[in-house]
Amino acid sequence: MSTASDADDDQTGRFVRQPNGRIRPLSPHLQIWRWHVTMLASILFRATIGAASFGAILVIGWLTALAFGPEAFAGAAGFMGSPLGLIIGFGLTLVLFSFILNGARHVYNDTGNGLSVPSANLLSHIAVWGPVVLAVLFWVVLFASGRVSL
Known part of the structure; x- marks a missing residue:
């Protein structure tokens, strides 16, 4: 006291x-406070919200280009196929997988499970590093199948 x-x-x-x-x-x-992975997972999850907002703006731009005809759509498709567009696409893939894994972590925690320190740390590690692994594998498959190229 x-x-x-x-x-x-x-x-x-x-x-x-x-x-x-x-x-x-x-x-x-x-x-x-001493940094630990649960803090990092929480901060990164909040950062993905901002990145998803940026992605939504890109989707609106893509739909707008689609509405304005083939020439506008070809310009948007050309940008997304450029190296900068591919980097943005990879980042948005990270965001997608982050939402999926963090959402699953939160749903699991909402059931009252995974709240002990070891399990919370494990789930946070999965939520932090899992999107990187999944995004890299996803883009390797895209490049290997020929759906995306430089």
Whole structure:
């Protein structure tokens, strides 16, 4: 239990006196917390939301090009077949697999399973590294089958 002397003697700034007079420790910051894979999985999942928004804009552009006729569609298809377009496509594949694996992790956790530290770490590792492995395998198959080329 924190006492008034904790805040008065505190040289580190770890305690604060609240307006009601109670002494409480400050909330821990990222500099205090030790990084672990569950934090990384959470942050990456949130980052994929922004990337998916970018992907949605590309889909709208592709549909717009489709609506404007064959010439506009050929331009959009040419961009997506360019090296930059392929890099964007690979990134969006990462986003897709991240959504699938993180969604499965969250559904599993919602059932009350996988909440112990070892299982949460394992599921987070799968959610962080699984999309990379799956996206690479997916694009290897695309290139090997001749559906995509440089």
